[in-house]
Amino acid sequence: MSKAIFGVDLGGTTVKMGLFDTEGNVKEKWEIPTRKEDNGKKILPDIAASIKSKMNEQGMEKSDVVGVGIGVPGPVDGNGVIYKAANLGWGEFSVKEELSGLLGGIPVEAGNDANVAALGEMWKGGGVGYKNLVAVTLGTGVGGGIIVEGKILTGATGAGGEIGHIHIVDDEPDACGCGNHGCLEQYASATGVSRLAKRRLAKDDKASSLRNGDLSAKAVFDAVKAGDEVAKEIAVQFGHYLGKGLAAIACVVNPEIFVIGGGVSKAGEVLFEYIKDEYNKYVFHGSRGVKFALATLGNDAGIYGAAKLMLDVEK
Protein backbone atom coordinates (compact mmCIF):
# COMPACT_ATOMS: atom_id res chain seq x y z
CA MET A 1 0.00 0.00 0.00
CA SER A 2 1.22 3.48 -0.91
CA LYS A 3 1.88 5.67 2.07
CA ALA A 4 -0.78 8.20 3.04
CA ILE A 5 -0.72 11.99 3.43
CA PHE A 6 -3.29 14.17 5.14
CA GLY A 7 -4.09 17.55 3.63
CA VAL A 8 -5.81 20.06 5.92
CA ASP A 9 -7.35 23.39 4.92
CA LEU A 10 -8.16 25.41 8.02
CA GLY A 11 -10.87 27.98 7.36
CA GLY A 12 -12.78 30.37 9.60
CA THR A 13 -15.89 28.18 9.70
CA THR A 14 -14.85 24.65 8.74
CA VAL A 15 -11.70 22.59 8.53
CA LYS A 16 -11.54 20.67 5.27
CA MET A 17 -9.53 17.49 5.37
CA GLY A 18 -8.38 14.98 2.80
CA LEU A 19 -6.59 11.64 2.84
CA PHE A 20 -4.28 11.25 -0.17
CA ASP A 21 -1.87 8.73 -1.59
CA THR A 22 1.56 9.97 -2.67
CA GLU A 23 0.38 10.28 -6.28
CA GLY A 24 -2.16 12.88 -5.23
CA ASN A 25 -5.25 10.69 -5.49
CA VAL A 26 -7.75 11.64 -2.84
CA LYS A 27 -9.07 8.62 -0.94
CA GLU A 28 -11.48 10.44 1.36
CA LYS A 29 -12.61 13.97 2.09
CA TRP A 30 -14.41 15.25 5.18
CA GLU A 31 -14.96 18.38 7.25
CA ILE A 32 -15.07 19.33 10.88
CA PRO A 33 -16.23 22.65 12.35
CA THR A 34 -13.64 25.28 13.29
CA ARG A 35 -14.16 25.94 17.01
CA LYS A 36 -12.88 29.45 17.52
CA GLU A 37 -13.78 29.90 21.20
CA ASP A 38 -10.97 30.42 23.78
CA ASN A 39 -8.79 32.12 21.15
CA GLY A 40 -8.91 29.07 18.93
CA LYS A 41 -7.25 26.73 21.46
CA LYS A 42 -9.40 23.79 20.42
CA ILE A 43 -8.68 23.97 16.72
CA LEU A 44 -5.43 22.00 16.48
CA PRO A 45 -6.50 19.37 19.06
CA ASP A 46 -9.73 18.89 17.07
CA ILE A 47 -7.73 18.43 13.87
CA ALA A 48 -5.34 15.98 15.53
CA ALA A 49 -8.24 13.98 16.98
CA SER A 50 -9.91 13.80 13.57
CA ILE A 51 -6.71 12.58 11.91
CA LYS A 52 -6.11 9.96 14.60
CA SER A 53 -9.69 8.78 14.33
CA LYS A 54 -9.34 8.44 10.55
CA MET A 55 -6.11 6.49 11.02
CA ASN A 56 -7.85 4.10 13.45
CA GLU A 57 -10.78 3.68 11.11
CA GLN A 58 -8.40 2.77 8.27
CA GLY A 59 -6.18 0.58 10.45
CA MET A 60 -3.21 2.85 9.78
CA GLU A 61 -0.03 3.04 11.87
CA LYS A 62 2.18 6.13 12.15
CA SER A 63 4.61 4.44 9.78
CA ASP A 64 1.90 4.39 7.09
CA VAL A 65 1.72 8.17 7.10
CA VAL A 66 4.16 10.48 5.28
CA GLY A 67 2.84 13.43 7.23
CA VAL A 68 0.25 16.15 7.47
CA GLY A 69 0.17 19.38 5.47
CA ILE A 70 -1.94 22.29 6.67
CA GLY A 71 -2.94 25.63 5.19
CA VAL A 72 -3.88 28.32 7.71
CA PRO A 73 -5.50 31.74 7.23
CA GLY A 74 -2.59 34.05 8.12
CA PRO A 75 1.07 34.71 7.36
CA VAL A 76 3.22 31.61 7.93
CA ASP A 77 6.99 31.70 7.54
CA GLY A 78 9.27 29.04 6.08
CA ASN A 79 9.53 27.32 9.49
CA GLY A 80 5.79 26.82 9.89
CA VAL A 81 5.41 29.68 12.37
CA ILE A 82 2.20 31.65 12.06
CA TYR A 83 2.51 35.34 12.93
CA LYS A 84 -1.13 36.06 13.54
CA ALA A 85 -4.53 34.75 12.50
CA ALA A 86 -6.92 37.35 13.84
CA ASN A 87 -9.78 35.42 12.32
CA LEU A 88 -9.03 32.41 14.59
CA GLY A 89 -7.89 34.32 17.64
CA TRP A 90 -4.35 33.01 17.18
CA GLY A 91 -1.13 34.85 17.99
CA GLU A 92 2.38 33.78 17.05
CA PHE A 93 3.41 30.14 17.45
CA SER A 94 4.68 27.16 15.45
CA VAL A 95 1.67 25.43 13.91
CA LYS A 96 4.07 22.84 12.56
CA GLU A 97 5.54 21.88 15.92
CA GLU A 98 2.32 22.08 17.89
CA LEU A 99 0.28 19.92 15.52
CA SER A 100 3.14 17.43 15.17
CA GLY A 101 3.30 17.18 18.97
CA LEU A 102 -0.43 16.50 19.14
CA LEU A 103 0.03 13.73 16.57
CA GLY A 104 2.80 11.94 18.47
CA GLY A 105 5.53 13.21 16.20
CA ILE A 106 4.00 12.68 12.76
CA PRO A 107 5.73 15.25 10.51
CA VAL A 108 3.73 18.40 9.77
CA GLU A 109 4.26 21.21 7.26
CA ALA A 110 2.30 24.45 7.46
CA GLY A 111 1.74 27.28 5.01
CA ASN A 112 -0.52 30.22 4.32
CA ASP A 113 -3.86 29.05 2.93
CA ALA A 114 -3.73 31.08 -0.29
CA ASN A 115 -0.15 29.97 -0.99
CA VAL A 116 -1.02 26.35 -0.28
CA ALA A 117 -4.05 26.54 -2.59
CA ALA A 118 -1.74 27.83 -5.35
CA LEU A 119 0.43 24.77 -4.87
CA GLY A 120 -2.68 22.59 -5.15
CA GLU A 121 -3.68 24.20 -8.46
CA MET A 122 -0.15 23.61 -9.76
CA TRP A 123 -0.18 19.97 -8.69
CA LYS A 124 -3.63 18.86 -9.74
CA GLY A 125 -5.59 21.87 -10.99
CA GLY A 126 -5.53 24.65 -13.57
CA GLY A 127 -1.75 24.99 -13.41
CA VAL A 128 -0.73 21.39 -14.13
CA GLY A 129 2.47 21.31 -16.17
CA TYR A 130 3.78 24.67 -14.94
CA LYS A 131 6.35 25.46 -12.26
CA ASN A 132 6.24 29.28 -12.30
CA LEU A 133 2.68 30.19 -11.50
CA VAL A 134 0.66 32.92 -9.87
CA ALA A 135 -2.68 31.84 -8.44
CA VAL A 136 -5.16 34.66 -8.03
CA THR A 137 -8.23 34.13 -5.87
CA LEU A 138 -11.03 36.60 -6.55
CA GLY A 139 -13.29 35.99 -3.57
CA THR A 140 -14.47 38.27 -0.77
CA GLY A 141 -10.96 39.68 -1.04
CA VAL A 142 -8.18 39.13 -3.55
CA GLY A 143 -5.66 36.51 -2.45
CA GLY A 144 -2.58 35.31 -4.20
CA GLY A 145 -0.13 32.48 -4.16
CA ILE A 146 3.16 32.62 -6.01
CA ILE A 147 4.98 29.49 -7.07
CA VAL A 148 8.57 29.82 -8.26
CA GLU A 149 10.32 26.74 -9.64
CA GLY A 150 7.62 24.58 -8.09
CA LYS A 151 7.91 26.03 -4.59
CA ILE A 152 5.80 28.53 -2.65
CA LEU A 153 7.29 32.03 -2.42
CA THR A 154 6.69 32.53 1.29
CA GLY A 155 8.46 35.84 1.76
CA ALA A 156 10.40 37.15 4.74
CA THR A 157 7.41 37.30 7.09
CA GLY A 158 4.94 35.07 5.28
CA ALA A 159 3.43 38.01 3.40
CA GLY A 160 4.56 36.83 -0.05
CA GLY A 161 1.76 36.86 -2.59
CA GLU A 162 -0.37 39.47 -0.77
CA ILE A 163 -1.28 40.76 -4.20
CA GLY A 164 -4.71 42.03 -3.19
CA HIS A 165 -2.97 44.96 -1.55
CA ILE A 166 -0.99 46.25 -4.50
CA HIS A 167 -1.86 49.93 -4.82
CA ILE A 168 -3.83 50.52 -8.02
CA VAL A 169 -5.90 53.68 -7.70
CA ASP A 170 -4.67 56.99 -6.28
CA ASP A 171 -7.84 58.86 -5.43
CA GLU A 172 -9.92 56.13 -3.79
CA PRO A 173 -11.99 57.62 -0.95
CA ASP A 174 -13.01 54.27 0.63
CA ALA A 175 -10.58 52.34 2.81
CA CYS A 176 -9.58 48.76 2.07
CA GLY A 177 -9.89 46.19 4.88
CA CYS A 178 -6.12 46.57 5.36
CA GLY A 179 -6.47 50.30 6.07
CA ASN A 180 -4.89 51.52 2.82
CA HIS A 181 -6.79 53.21 -0.02
CA GLY A 182 -6.84 51.99 -3.61
CA CYS A 183 -5.80 48.33 -3.17
CA LEU A 184 -6.42 45.87 -6.03
CA GLU A 185 -8.83 44.02 -3.75
CA GLN A 186 -11.15 47.04 -3.77
CA TYR A 187 -11.85 46.56 -7.50
CA ALA A 188 -11.22 42.93 -8.44
CA SER A 189 -12.77 40.95 -5.57
CA ALA A 190 -16.43 39.92 -5.57
CA THR A 191 -17.18 42.85 -3.27
CA GLY A 192 -15.03 45.05 -5.48
CA VAL A 193 -17.05 44.21 -8.57
CA SER A 194 -20.24 45.05 -6.65
CA ARG A 195 -18.72 48.38 -5.65
CA LEU A 196 -17.79 49.16 -9.25
CA ALA A 197 -21.34 48.25 -10.28
CA LYS A 198 -22.92 50.47 -7.66
CA ARG A 199 -20.77 53.41 -8.69
CA ARG A 200 -21.47 52.92 -12.37
CA LEU A 201 -25.22 52.72 -11.87
CA ALA A 202 -25.20 55.89 -9.76
CA LYS A 203 -23.44 57.78 -12.55
CA ASP A 204 -26.41 58.05 -14.91
CA ASP A 205 -29.74 56.46 -15.85
CA LYS A 206 -28.63 54.25 -18.73
CA ALA A 207 -30.89 51.18 -18.93
CA SER A 208 -29.46 47.98 -17.46
CA SER A 209 -30.80 44.70 -16.13
CA LEU A 210 -28.61 45.41 -13.10
CA ARG A 211 -31.03 48.08 -11.98
CA ASN A 212 -33.25 45.25 -10.70
CA GLY A 213 -31.20 45.13 -7.53
CA ASP A 214 -28.71 42.23 -7.52
CA LEU A 215 -25.24 43.73 -7.90
CA SER A 216 -23.26 40.61 -7.01
CA ALA A 217 -20.26 39.75 -9.18
CA LYS A 218 -22.28 36.83 -10.52
CA ALA A 219 -25.16 39.12 -11.51
CA VAL A 220 -22.73 41.51 -13.22
CA PHE A 221 -21.06 38.81 -15.31
CA ASP A 222 -24.37 37.11 -16.09
CA ALA A 223 -25.52 40.47 -17.45
CA VAL A 224 -22.26 40.78 -19.42
CA LYS A 225 -22.97 37.44 -21.06
CA ALA A 226 -26.54 38.58 -21.82
CA GLY A 227 -25.11 41.60 -23.64
CA ASP A 228 -25.95 44.30 -21.09
CA GLU A 229 -23.94 47.41 -22.05
CA VAL A 230 -23.66 48.84 -18.56
CA ALA A 231 -22.49 45.49 -17.21
CA LYS A 232 -19.84 45.43 -19.96
CA GLU A 233 -18.62 48.84 -18.87
CA ILE A 234 -18.24 47.50 -15.34
CA ALA A 235 -16.35 44.47 -16.66
CA VAL A 236 -14.04 46.80 -18.60
CA GLN A 237 -13.21 48.64 -15.38
CA PHE A 238 -12.67 45.37 -13.53
CA GLY A 239 -10.37 44.13 -16.31
CA HIS A 240 -8.47 47.40 -16.36
CA TYR A 241 -7.63 47.30 -12.66
CA LEU A 242 -6.93 43.58 -12.52
CA GLY A 243 -4.88 43.63 -15.75
CA LYS A 244 -2.80 46.45 -14.36
CA GLY A 245 -2.24 44.59 -11.09
CA LEU A 246 -1.27 41.35 -12.80
CA ALA A 247 1.13 43.29 -15.04
CA ALA A 248 2.91 44.64 -11.95
CA ILE A 249 3.17 41.13 -10.55
CA ALA A 250 4.61 39.84 -13.83
CA CYS A 251 7.26 42.59 -13.85
CA VAL A 252 8.42 41.16 -10.54
CA VAL A 253 8.14 37.36 -10.88
CA ASN A 254 7.64 36.75 -14.66
CA PRO A 255 5.33 33.71 -14.34
CA GLU A 256 4.37 31.21 -17.04
CA ILE A 257 0.70 31.28 -16.13
CA PHE A 258 -1.94 33.03 -14.04
CA VAL A 259 -4.51 30.65 -12.57
CA ILE A 260 -7.67 32.55 -11.65
CA GLY A 261 -9.98 31.15 -8.99
CA GLY A 262 -12.47 32.24 -6.33
CA GLY A 263 -16.13 33.17 -6.63
CA VAL A 264 -15.67 35.77 -9.39
CA SER A 265 -13.92 33.17 -11.56
CA LYS A 266 -17.16 31.22 -11.83
CA ALA A 267 -18.03 33.68 -14.59
CA GLY A 268 -15.60 31.60 -16.68
CA GLU A 269 -13.35 32.47 -19.58
CA VAL A 270 -15.28 35.65 -20.37
CA LEU A 271 -13.15 37.22 -17.64
CA PHE A 272 -10.03 36.80 -19.74
CA GLU A 273 -11.51 38.93 -22.54
CA TYR A 274 -11.53 41.82 -20.09
CA ILE A 275 -8.21 41.12 -18.37
CA LYS A 276 -5.79 40.11 -21.13
CA ASP A 277 -5.68 43.26 -23.27
CA GLU A 278 -5.20 45.47 -20.24
CA TYR A 279 -2.54 43.12 -18.90
CA ASN A 280 -0.65 43.23 -22.19
CA LYS A 281 -0.98 46.99 -22.35
CA TYR A 282 0.79 47.52 -19.04
CA VAL A 283 3.24 44.63 -18.78
CA PHE A 284 6.91 44.55 -19.80
CA HIS A 285 7.22 42.91 -23.22
CA GLY A 286 9.23 40.00 -21.80
CA SER A 287 6.11 38.86 -19.91
CA ARG A 288 3.56 39.29 -22.70
CA GLY A 289 3.33 35.60 -23.59
CA VAL A 290 1.94 34.54 -20.21
CA LYS A 291 -1.03 32.15 -20.15
CA PHE A 292 -4.31 32.56 -18.31
CA ALA A 293 -6.33 29.62 -16.99
CA LEU A 294 -9.20 29.04 -14.63
CA ALA A 295 -8.63 27.28 -11.34
CA THR A 296 -10.26 23.85 -11.41
CA LEU A 297 -10.07 22.49 -7.87
CA GLY A 298 -12.49 24.96 -6.29
CA ASN A 299 -12.68 24.50 -2.52
CA ASP A 300 -10.43 21.45 -2.70
CA ALA A 301 -7.33 23.40 -3.79
CA GLY A 302 -6.32 23.85 -0.15
CA ILE A 303 -6.31 20.16 0.81
CA TYR A 304 -4.47 19.18 -2.37
CA GLY A 305 -1.88 21.90 -1.85
CA ALA A 306 -1.44 21.01 1.82
CA ALA A 307 -0.75 17.39 0.91
CA LYS A 308 1.72 18.50 -1.75
CA LEU A 309 3.47 20.83 0.73
CA MET A 310 4.14 17.84 2.99
CA LEU A 311 5.09 15.58 0.11
CA ASP A 312 7.69 18.04 -1.25
CA VAL A 313 9.49 18.24 2.07
CA GLU A 314 9.60 14.49 2.48
CA LYS A 315 11.03 13.89 -0.99
Add this chain to the structure above:
Amino acid sequence: MSKAIFGVDLGGTTVKMGLFDTEGNVKEKWEIPTRKEDNGKKILPDIAASIKSKMNEQGMEKSDVVGVGIGVPGPVDGNGVIYKAANLGWGEFSVKEELSGLLGGIPVEAGNDANVAALGEMWKGGGVGYKNLVAVTLGTGVGGGIIVEGKILTGATGAGGEIGHIHIVDDEPDACGCGNHGCLEQYASATGVSRLAKRRLAKDDKASSLRNGDLSAKAVFDAVKAGDEVAKEIAVQFGHYLGKGLAAIACVVNPEIFVIGGGVSKAGEVLFEYIKDEYNKYVFHGSRGVKFALATLGNDAGIYGAAKLMLDVEK
Protein backbone atom coordinates in the same frame (compact mmCIF):
# COMPACT_ATOMS: atom_id res chain seq x y z
CA MET B 1 45.41 26.28 -2.29
CA SER B 2 41.74 27.06 -2.38
CA LYS B 3 40.10 26.48 -5.74
CA ALA B 4 39.47 29.49 -7.97
CA ILE B 5 36.32 30.93 -9.53
CA PHE B 6 36.11 33.47 -12.32
CA GLY B 7 33.36 36.08 -12.16
CA VAL B 8 32.56 37.87 -15.42
CA ASP B 9 30.32 40.93 -15.89
CA LEU B 10 29.62 41.47 -19.56
CA GLY B 11 28.69 45.06 -20.32
CA GLY B 12 28.07 46.97 -23.52
CA THR B 13 31.51 48.61 -23.49
CA THR B 14 33.77 46.54 -21.27
CA VAL B 15 33.89 43.07 -19.80
CA LYS B 16 34.80 43.18 -16.13
CA MET B 17 36.48 40.08 -14.81
CA GLY B 18 37.55 38.88 -11.39
CA LEU B 19 39.47 35.92 -10.00
CA PHE B 20 38.04 34.79 -6.65
CA ASP B 21 38.68 32.14 -4.06
CA THR B 22 35.72 30.13 -2.80
CA GLU B 23 35.36 32.42 0.22
CA GLY B 24 34.67 35.34 -2.08
CA ASN B 25 38.00 37.09 -1.72
CA VAL B 26 38.96 38.74 -4.98
CA LYS B 27 42.55 37.94 -6.01
CA GLU B 28 42.66 39.99 -9.19
CA LYS B 29 40.39 42.23 -11.22
CA TRP B 30 40.81 43.29 -14.83
CA GLU B 31 38.83 44.42 -17.87
CA ILE B 32 38.78 43.75 -21.58
CA PRO B 33 36.84 45.67 -24.23
CA THR B 34 33.50 44.31 -25.46
CA ARG B 35 33.92 43.83 -29.23
CA LYS B 36 30.41 44.09 -30.59
CA GLU B 37 31.20 43.83 -34.31
CA ASP B 38 29.83 40.84 -36.31
CA ASN B 39 26.80 40.58 -34.01
CA GLY B 40 29.01 40.10 -31.00
CA LYS B 41 30.60 36.88 -32.23
CA LYS B 42 33.98 37.75 -30.76
CA ILE B 43 32.75 38.43 -27.25
CA LEU B 44 32.73 34.95 -25.77
CA PRO B 45 35.99 33.87 -27.51
CA ASP B 46 37.63 37.04 -26.12
CA ILE B 47 36.42 36.20 -22.63
CA ALA B 48 37.58 32.59 -22.92
CA ALA B 49 41.00 33.71 -24.16
CA SER B 50 41.36 36.14 -21.29
CA ILE B 51 40.46 33.47 -18.73
CA LYS B 52 42.89 30.96 -20.27
CA SER B 53 45.60 33.56 -20.33
CA LYS B 54 44.99 34.34 -16.65
CA MET B 55 45.12 30.64 -15.83
CA ASN B 56 48.46 30.29 -17.65
CA GLU B 57 49.84 33.33 -15.92
CA GLN B 58 48.88 31.86 -12.54
CA GLY B 59 50.01 28.35 -13.41
CA MET B 60 46.48 27.04 -12.94
CA GLU B 61 45.11 23.77 -14.32
CA LYS B 62 41.44 23.15 -15.17
CA SER B 63 41.21 21.14 -11.96
CA ASP B 64 42.11 24.27 -9.97
CA VAL B 65 39.00 26.06 -11.23
CA VAL B 66 35.51 25.56 -9.82
CA GLY B 67 34.05 27.30 -12.84
CA VAL B 68 33.09 30.58 -14.43
CA GLY B 69 30.02 32.67 -13.64
CA ILE B 70 28.88 35.32 -16.10
CA GLY B 71 26.27 38.07 -16.02
CA VAL B 72 24.95 39.21 -19.40
CA PRO B 73 22.78 42.20 -20.36
CA GLY B 74 19.57 40.43 -21.39
CA PRO B 75 17.02 37.88 -20.21
CA VAL B 76 18.66 34.56 -19.29
CA ASP B 77 16.62 31.53 -18.23
CA GLY B 78 17.45 28.95 -15.59
CA ASN B 79 19.40 26.88 -18.13
CA GLY B 80 21.79 29.67 -19.07
CA VAL B 81 20.04 30.42 -22.37
CA ILE B 82 19.93 34.08 -23.34
CA TYR B 83 16.82 35.12 -25.27
CA LYS B 84 18.16 38.29 -26.77
CA ALA B 85 20.77 40.94 -26.02
CA ALA B 86 20.06 43.65 -28.59
CA ASN B 87 22.84 45.71 -27.11
CA LEU B 88 25.42 43.06 -28.08
CA GLY B 89 23.83 41.90 -31.33
CA TRP B 90 23.04 38.54 -29.77
CA GLY B 91 20.04 36.35 -30.50
CA GLU B 92 18.98 33.22 -28.60
CA PHE B 93 21.62 30.68 -27.59
CA SER B 94 23.11 28.97 -24.54
CA VAL B 95 25.79 31.26 -23.13
CA LYS B 96 26.50 28.58 -20.57
CA GLU B 97 27.21 25.83 -23.09
CA GLU B 98 29.04 27.98 -25.60
CA LEU B 99 31.44 29.54 -23.11
CA SER B 100 32.03 26.19 -21.42
CA GLY B 101 32.88 24.71 -24.83
CA LEU B 102 35.36 27.50 -25.49
CA LEU B 103 36.97 26.75 -22.12
CA GLY B 104 37.46 23.05 -22.77
CA GLY B 105 34.57 22.04 -20.55
CA ILE B 106 35.14 24.21 -17.49
CA PRO B 107 31.68 24.60 -15.90
CA VAL B 108 29.88 27.87 -16.63
CA GLU B 109 26.78 29.44 -15.10
CA ALA B 110 25.07 32.41 -16.73
CA GLY B 111 22.49 34.89 -15.46
CA ASN B 112 21.02 38.29 -16.23
CA ASP B 113 23.41 41.07 -15.18
CA ALA B 114 21.01 42.86 -12.85
CA ASN B 115 20.03 39.60 -11.15
CA VAL B 116 23.65 38.55 -10.81
CA ALA B 117 24.58 41.93 -9.31
CA ALA B 118 21.81 41.43 -6.73
CA LEU B 119 23.38 38.13 -5.76
CA GLY B 120 26.72 39.91 -5.40
CA GLU B 121 25.25 42.52 -3.04
CA MET B 122 23.72 39.72 -0.96
CA TRP B 123 27.01 37.84 -0.79
CA LYS B 124 29.48 40.62 -0.11
CA GLY B 125 27.68 43.95 -0.33
CA GLY B 126 24.80 45.93 1.18
CA GLY B 127 22.66 42.83 1.67
CA VAL B 128 25.05 40.66 3.68
CA GLY B 129 23.13 38.58 6.22
CA TYR B 130 19.87 38.52 4.25
CA LYS B 131 18.42 35.83 2.01
CA ASN B 132 15.26 37.58 0.77
CA LEU B 133 16.42 40.71 -0.93
CA VAL B 134 15.44 43.06 -3.71
CA ALA B 135 18.29 44.94 -5.32
CA VAL B 136 17.25 48.12 -7.10
CA THR B 137 19.65 49.78 -9.52
CA LEU B 138 18.86 53.42 -10.22
CA GLY B 139 21.07 54.09 -13.22
CA THR B 140 20.27 55.16 -16.77
CA GLY B 141 17.27 52.89 -16.31
CA VAL B 142 15.86 51.12 -13.27
CA GLY B 143 17.00 47.52 -12.96
CA GLY B 144 16.14 44.97 -10.37
CA GLY B 145 17.30 41.67 -9.02
CA ILE B 146 15.18 39.57 -6.73
CA ILE B 147 16.70 37.03 -4.37
CA VAL B 148 14.40 34.53 -2.69
CA GLU B 149 15.86 32.18 -0.09
CA GLY B 150 19.32 33.03 -1.34
CA LYS B 151 18.63 32.28 -5.00
CA ILE B 152 17.94 34.50 -8.00
CA LEU B 153 14.30 34.66 -9.05
CA THR B 154 14.88 34.18 -12.78
CA GLY B 155 11.29 33.94 -13.95
CA ALA B 156 9.79 31.90 -16.77
CA THR B 157 11.61 33.73 -19.57
CA GLY B 158 14.38 35.44 -17.63
CA ALA B 159 12.30 38.59 -17.14
CA GLY B 160 12.04 38.26 -13.35
CA GLY B 161 12.96 41.47 -11.53
CA GLU B 162 12.18 43.79 -14.48
CA ILE B 163 10.90 46.21 -11.89
CA GLY B 164 11.73 49.33 -13.89
CA HIS B 165 8.72 48.60 -16.03
CA ILE B 166 6.08 48.42 -13.33
CA HIS B 167 3.34 50.82 -14.40
CA ILE B 168 3.22 53.77 -11.99
CA VAL B 169 1.65 56.77 -13.72
CA ASP B 170 -1.50 56.69 -15.87
CA ASP B 171 -1.31 59.89 -17.87
CA GLU B 172 2.35 59.94 -18.90
CA PRO B 173 2.67 61.42 -22.42
CA ASP B 174 6.31 60.34 -22.98
CA ALA B 175 7.14 56.74 -23.92
CA CYS B 176 9.52 54.63 -21.88
CA GLY B 177 12.38 52.87 -23.71
CA CYS B 178 10.25 49.69 -23.56
CA GLY B 179 7.43 51.36 -25.49
CA ASN B 180 4.99 51.61 -22.58
CA HIS B 181 3.98 54.83 -20.85
CA GLY B 182 4.34 55.52 -17.14
CA CYS B 183 6.98 52.92 -16.16
CA LEU B 184 8.81 53.33 -12.83
CA GLU B 185 12.03 53.84 -14.79
CA GLN B 186 10.64 57.09 -16.20
CA TYR B 187 10.69 58.68 -12.72
CA ALA B 188 13.25 56.89 -10.56
CA SER B 189 16.25 56.44 -12.87
CA ALA B 190 18.96 59.09 -13.24
CA THR B 191 17.30 60.22 -16.45
CA GLY B 192 13.92 60.06 -14.72
CA VAL B 193 15.07 62.41 -11.96
CA SER B 194 16.31 64.83 -14.63
CA ARG B 195 12.94 64.68 -16.35
CA LEU B 196 11.13 65.37 -13.09
CA ALA B 197 13.48 68.32 -12.50
CA LYS B 198 12.90 69.75 -15.95
CA ARG B 199 9.14 69.52 -15.55
CA ARG B 200 9.21 71.08 -12.09
CA LEU B 201 11.34 74.01 -13.23
CA ALA B 202 9.07 74.66 -16.19
CA LYS B 203 6.05 74.88 -13.88
CA ASP B 204 6.86 78.27 -12.35
CA ASP B 205 9.69 80.70 -11.60
CA LYS B 206 10.44 79.74 -8.00
CA ALA B 207 14.11 80.40 -7.25
CA SER B 208 16.40 77.38 -7.29
CA SER B 209 20.09 76.66 -7.74
CA LEU B 210 18.97 74.13 -10.35
CA ARG B 211 18.16 76.98 -12.71
CA ASN B 212 21.89 77.23 -13.39
CA GLY B 213 21.56 74.43 -15.90
CA ASP B 214 22.77 71.08 -14.49
CA LEU B 215 19.70 68.90 -14.00
CA SER B 216 21.52 65.60 -13.41
CA ALA B 217 20.32 63.40 -10.56
CA LYS B 218 23.55 64.29 -8.76
CA ALA B 219 22.86 68.02 -9.12
CA VAL B 220 19.30 67.55 -7.85
CA PHE B 221 20.33 65.65 -4.73
CA ASP B 222 23.28 67.97 -4.08
CA ALA B 223 20.76 70.82 -4.13
CA VAL B 224 18.49 68.83 -1.79
CA LYS B 225 21.37 68.53 0.68
CA ALA B 226 22.03 72.27 0.35
CA GLY B 227 18.40 72.95 1.33
CA ASP B 228 17.05 74.01 -2.09
CA GLU B 229 13.24 73.96 -1.80
CA VAL B 230 12.55 73.21 -5.45
CA ALA B 231 15.05 70.34 -5.39
CA LYS B 232 13.26 68.97 -2.33
CA GLU B 233 9.96 69.05 -4.21
CA ILE B 234 11.59 67.02 -6.98
CA ALA B 235 12.93 64.55 -4.41
CA VAL B 236 9.45 64.22 -2.92
CA GLN B 237 8.10 63.27 -6.35
CA PHE B 238 10.95 60.82 -6.91
CA GLY B 239 10.30 59.26 -3.48
CA HIS B 240 6.57 59.06 -4.15
CA TYR B 241 6.95 57.11 -7.37
CA LEU B 242 9.76 54.88 -6.17
CA GLY B 243 8.07 54.23 -2.80
CA LYS B 244 4.91 53.22 -4.61
CA GLY B 245 6.83 50.90 -6.93
CA LEU B 246 8.75 49.24 -4.10
CA ALA B 247 5.48 48.77 -2.21
CA ALA B 248 4.03 46.86 -5.16
CA ILE B 249 7.14 44.67 -5.26
CA ALA B 250 6.87 43.96 -1.53
CA CYS B 251 3.21 42.92 -1.90
CA VAL B 252 4.47 40.25 -4.29
CA VAL B 253 7.76 38.97 -2.80
CA ASN B 254 7.82 40.35 0.82
CA PRO B 255 11.60 40.90 1.06
CA GLU B 256 13.66 41.50 4.18
CA ILE B 257 15.61 44.34 2.61
CA PHE B 258 15.85 46.65 -0.38
CA VAL B 259 19.44 47.32 -1.46
CA ILE B 260 19.59 50.49 -3.54
CA GLY B 261 22.45 50.98 -6.00
CA GLY B 262 23.29 52.68 -9.28
CA GLY B 263 24.27 56.27 -10.01
CA VAL B 264 21.33 57.89 -8.22
CA SER B 265 22.23 56.01 -5.02
CA LYS B 266 25.45 57.99 -4.76
CA ALA B 267 23.27 60.67 -3.16
CA GLY B 268 23.41 58.40 -0.10
CA GLU B 269 21.00 57.82 2.76
CA VAL B 270 19.13 61.08 2.09
CA LEU B 271 17.26 59.07 -0.55
CA PHE B 272 15.66 56.93 2.13
CA GLU B 273 14.07 60.00 3.74
CA TYR B 274 12.11 60.47 0.55
CA ILE B 275 11.36 56.80 -0.20
CA LYS B 276 10.47 55.23 3.16
CA ASP B 277 7.35 57.18 4.14
CA GLU B 278 5.82 56.72 0.71
CA TYR B 279 6.73 53.04 0.73
CA ASN B 280 5.05 52.56 4.11
CA LYS B 281 2.01 54.50 2.98
CA TYR B 282 1.31 52.17 0.08
CA VAL B 283 2.56 48.76 1.23
CA PHE B 284 0.60 45.97 2.91
CA HIS B 285 1.19 46.11 6.67
CA GLY B 286 2.91 42.70 6.68
CA SER B 287 5.79 44.24 4.70
CA ARG B 288 6.17 47.48 6.65
CA GLY B 289 9.22 46.37 8.64
CA VAL B 290 11.46 46.00 5.58
CA LYS B 291 14.98 47.48 5.74
CA PHE B 292 16.63 49.83 3.27
CA ALA B 293 20.37 49.83 2.62
CA LEU B 294 22.75 51.25 0.06
CA ALA B 295 24.59 48.94 -2.31
CA THR B 296 28.28 48.87 -1.45
CA LEU B 297 30.02 46.99 -4.27
CA GLY B 298 29.45 49.58 -6.99
CA ASN B 299 30.64 48.33 -10.37
CA ASP B 300 32.06 45.18 -8.80
CA ALA B 301 28.64 43.76 -7.82
CA GLY B 302 28.47 41.91 -11.14
CA ILE B 303 31.74 40.02 -10.83
CA TYR B 304 31.03 39.07 -7.20
CA GLY B 305 27.54 37.87 -8.08
CA ALA B 306 28.77 35.94 -11.10
CA ALA B 307 31.32 34.11 -8.95
CA LYS B 308 28.61 33.35 -6.37
CA LEU B 309 26.25 32.07 -9.08
CA MET B 310 28.86 29.49 -10.09
CA LEU B 311 29.74 28.65 -6.51
CA ASP B 312 26.11 27.96 -5.53
CA VAL B 313 25.68 25.45 -8.34
CA GLU B 314 28.86 23.63 -7.50
CA LYS B 315 27.99 23.26 -3.80
